[in-house]
Structures are given as structure tokens and as C-alpha cells.
Amino acid sequence: MENIKIDHLDEQAMVNAQQHIDQLTKPVGSLGKIEELAIQLAGVTRNAKPNLQKPAIIVFAADHGITAEGISAFPQEVTIQMVANMANGGAAINAFANNIGADFKVVDVGVNTDQPMDGAVDRKVMHGTKNYAKGNAMTLKEVEQALQVGYEETKMMIEAGADSICFGEVGIGNTTVSSTLFAAISNLPVTHITGYGTGISDEQLLRKIEVIENTLEFHLKEPLVGKQILAHLGGLEIAAMAGGMIAAAQHHTPILLDGLISTVSACVAEQIVSGVKSYLFATHKSVEPGHVYALNYLQLTPLIDLEFRLGEGTGAAVAYPLFSAACHMMNDMATFADAGVSGKS
Ligand SMILES: Cc1cc2ncn([C@H]3O[C@H](COP(=O)(O)O)[C@@H](O)[C@H]3O)c2cc1C
């Protein structure tokens, strides 16, 4: 995975896109961030008139041993139950996938069950990570397997025609894991980047912060990067999302980030293979306080703030119509010359 080379964005396509936008029948710059979006899409897709047609959503599911520390409002079995719900089309992400006509799949990369889960793709690496309050979450080999699952499953969607990918996840406890990983990456104070997740009490939040601070002290004897950071602090679905983002960047496919967890996965992906960063799109701003810090770390600004705090890829999926609007602007609008509209006097 580390040997993968990511191309730079296509600068010429971006220059051409900018020139085209400036000839369209509107005052220069008047479509603000949609114009910026179109230009980045041109660079990513290597097409001066980007024309996204087939969105896909991939959700990676896994469990976390750290739930034994009482850091979530919900029990671990909710992960399994939500995977089943997604496979049956009943989760929020299914509703939003329907809203945009996206291909959807949920991939079990490490859910803690032996039960077969009809409708989910079975790529289980292990039955959830180990509790990283007590040792490493997983081995380097398990990290590599999870990265590979993400890489392969994403590549398959691209080969089947997906031309943009929303990355989502489900895994009880994964806001704790993401805040821990991001604290290790950024050195920011844990109190700034830790939040209520699924809705814990103020008292539980203090406990969550304490767990994160203690685990960092335990693991950060020396600075950790890339795959090592995942082995220590975990997240099979986080590793899989990172692998998936590497595949998307390699295949010039826009990566629609969701909330805290997918954005932290992107931070890890960039550590493993540099250059992924240029292919990332920040869609929404999550209520989780760590999210905006993680976006800042990647120098990204979210398009919308709908006060979501769910994950699953929901923020990315609801923001997708802005991406198709940018493409329609590029392909449907007339230029001043075409339409016979007078330019600025
Ligand atoms: C019913 C339900 C559906 C979800 N869908 C996503 N999450 C989100 O919440 C969990 C992370 O929050 P925490 O770290 O506080 O456990 C993950 O499963 C995430 O995907 C859900 C959570 C619940 C309860």
C-alpha cells in the first residue's frame, strides 16, 4: 500500500475549468463555493467539465474493544444491529442513498459476531479490535488486512462505474477511537477534540476524556505514525476507510468525507500514502468538536453545517447534490458568447 503513487491534480484541467466558469452567463465568482468545487473536481477527475453521474456510498463496519471502558451511550451489539438495518435498507444512510440514487454497500471488516449478516459484504478481519486501554488494538498484519479490504472494496465500486465515493462507517465506540487517533496525530488537547458521540452524559464525557488521556500516555512513549498508529489505537473500519481513500485517490475519484471518523481516517490515509489529501472534499461539519479540528488539520473547509452527529456517510450523502450542481453548472450553462448576453460594461 505504501508504494502506491498518487498523481498530482490536473492543473491544466483546473485552469481550463476556471476559464470556462468565467465565461458563463453570470458575474465572475458569483457562484462562490460551487465554482471552487467545480475547479477541484476538474483537477481530480482530469476533466475541465467534470460530469459526475454515479455516486457510491461505502460503509465499513467494525467493533471496538475500548467499549469495555464505558465510553458510549449504546451497547456494542448496536453495531451488528445497525449493519443488519443497513443491509435491509432501514438506516439513515439508506434513505439518503435513495435520495441521490447512489450505489450502496456495507462491508463487515470486523464486527464482533459469528452470525452471518445477509446483505453485508463479509470481509471480517477479526471480531473487533482489542481494548487499547490494555495493550495494542491489533497487530500490524491486521491493520494491513483492513487497509486492503478497504482498498479492494472501493476499487470494485470504481470498476463498477462509481465516479465519486462517500465514505461512511458504523462501529459503537468509534468517536472515542477517532478522538484518540486525532489527539495522537495532532497533539491537540483531548478536551478540545472529544465530544458526546451518540449522546453520553456530562459525567460520561469526563470519563471518556480520562480514558483517552490515559491511553495516550500508555501508547505514546514515542511518536506513532501511519499503520503503527492504527495498530496501537485501532479502528478496523478506520483502517478500511483509509485504504478505500487511497484507492479512490489512485483512481482519480473524488472522496466525499463525512464526519469525525471519516476525516480522521483521511488523516491516517495521508500519513500512509502522501497525496491523498488533494482528492478529499469536506462535505459537512459534524457536531463532534474534533471534526472541525481534523478538517483544519487537512486544510479543508466544510460546505454545509446541518448539525449532524451520526456518521454512516450521511453528511456526505446529503451534500452530494452540491457536487452534481457544480457539474451541471459546468455542462449546462451557456457562455456570454453563446447566449448573446452582454458582458460587464
Ligand atoms: C442507533 C445508532 C445508529 C448509528 N449510526 C451511526 N452511529 C454512529 O455512532 C457510533 C459512534 O458513537 P459512539 O462513539 O458514541 O459510540 C458509531 O456507530 C457511528 O457510526 C450510530 C449510533 C447509534 C446508536
Ligand SMILES: O=C(O)c1cccnc1
Ligand atoms: O462526526 C461523526 O461522524 C459522528 C458523530 C457522532 C457519532 N458518530 C459519528
